[in-house]
Amino acid sequence: MPAASDRFAGKTGLVLGVANRRSIAWAIAQRLAEGGAQLAFTFQGERIERSVRELAESVSSPLVTDCDVRSDENLQRVFADVGETFGGKLDLLVHSVAFADARDLEGRFTDTPRDRFWLALDVSAYSLVAAARLAEPLMEAAGGGSILTMTYLGGERAVPHYNVMGVAKATLDSSVRYLAWDLGEKNIRVNAVSAGPVRTLAARSIAGFPTMEAIVEERSPLHRPIEADDVGAAAAFLLSDEAKNVTGTTVYVDSGYHAMGM
Numbered sequence: 679m680p681a682a683s684d685r686f687a688g689k690t691g692l693v694l695g696v697a698n699r700r701s702i703a704w705a706i707a708q709r710l711a712e713g714g715a716q717l718a719f720t721f722q723g724e725r726i727e728r729s730v731r732e733l734a735e736s737v738s739s740p741l742v743t744d745c746d747v748r749s750d751e752n753l754q755r756v757f758a759d760v761g762e763t764f765g766g767k768l769d770l771l772v773h774s775v776a777f778a779d780a781r782d783l784e785g786r787f788t789d790t791p792r793d794r795f796w797l798a799l800d801v802s803a804y805s806l807v808a809a810a811r812l813a814e815p816l817m818e819a820a821g822g823g824s825i826l827t828m829t830y831l832g833g834e835r836a837v838p839h840y841n842v843m844g845v846a847k848a849t850l851d852s853s854v855r856y857l858a859w860d861l862g863e864k865n866i867r868v869n870a871v872s873a874g875p876v877r878t879l880a881a882r883s884i885a886g887f888p889t890m891e892a893i894v895e896e897r898s899p900l901h902r903p904i905e906a907d908d909v910g911a912a913a914a915f916l917l918s919d920e921a922k923n924v925t926g927t928t929v930y931v932d933s934g935y936h937a938m939g940m
């Protein structure tokens with residue numbers, strides 16, 4: 679674990695997307711908590727409630743609540759609770775949520791049916807827009823804020839098996855830029871980290887994930903695997919005031935793989 683600092687002292691944050699201790703959202707949350715941030719968490723569904731509550735408790739979280747990002751009602755309730763818990767203010771928002779039907783991460787992208795195409799975009803991209811809109815007044819009250827989402831190279835290049843999730847990430851990447859433009863005048867920054875393969879629950883549902891890991895290790899300039907905490911460190915930088923003039927961009931934590939042509 680990295681040395682503690684106080685760069686998030688006095689800051690409040692909401693973290694969407696912890697499922698278990700392997701989640702990238704948890705690696706980011708640990709970095710924020712170590713820096714002194716007070717964090718609220720959401721979880722999706724009873725199946726993971728216990729593990730998220732245990733993790734949240736370990737960083738003395740004052741708020742842990744259920745949220746399915748497909749539901750506007752759920753999101754409105756969460757942000758109302760966050761406002762109440764943090765005195766009407768919010769500094770940091772971590773969006774680390776994605777979903778596609780497993781059938782669409784196996785076969786051909788061409789065969790993606792309409793309902794499952796929209797499902798992937800709804801959960802993985804629109805949810806950032808909805809959450810940013812609800813965070814806006816709380817961040818404005820705080821004098822500004824920082825929003826961070828998680829993306830992947832499969833939104834920019836065709837990565838076999840990533841399929842509809844790649845299309846969702848392309849939408850997410852573009853949403854980051856438009857949100858950054860809209861919210862910049864309120865001193866709210868919006869950025870993304872593009873991670874190389876990290877072994878998490880979501881990653882396991884991608885057919886051929888071990889192949890993705892092997893190719894990155896073989897062909898990236900640094901020839902080494904990516905750990906969740908590497909992503910946490912970059913995310914913490916983007917969320918911190920050290921990145922006060924960084925918005926609308928993507929930082930790649932992929933051992934340099936994105937820079938290669940072969």
Ligand SMILES: NC(=O)c1ccc[n+]([C@@H]2O[C@H](COP(=O)([O-])OP(=O)(O)OC[C@H]3O[C@@H](n4cnc5c(N)ncnc54)[C@H](O)[C@@H]3O)[C@@H](O)[C@H]2O)c1
Pocket residue numbers: 694695696697698700701702703721722745746747748773774775776777801828829830872873874875876877878879880881
């Ligand atoms: N693991 C990787 O290799 C990798 C690489 C690049 C980007 N990412 C991105 O990182 C983010 C986090 O994924 P992870 O790898 O930590 O896996 P994870 O399974 O730990 O996290 C995914 C989270 O999304 C949540 N989620 C799914 N559907 C939801 C819904 N309808 N409402 C609310 N929450 C919902 C899950 O509950 C889970 O907490 C995702 O956006 C993923 O695409 C992961």
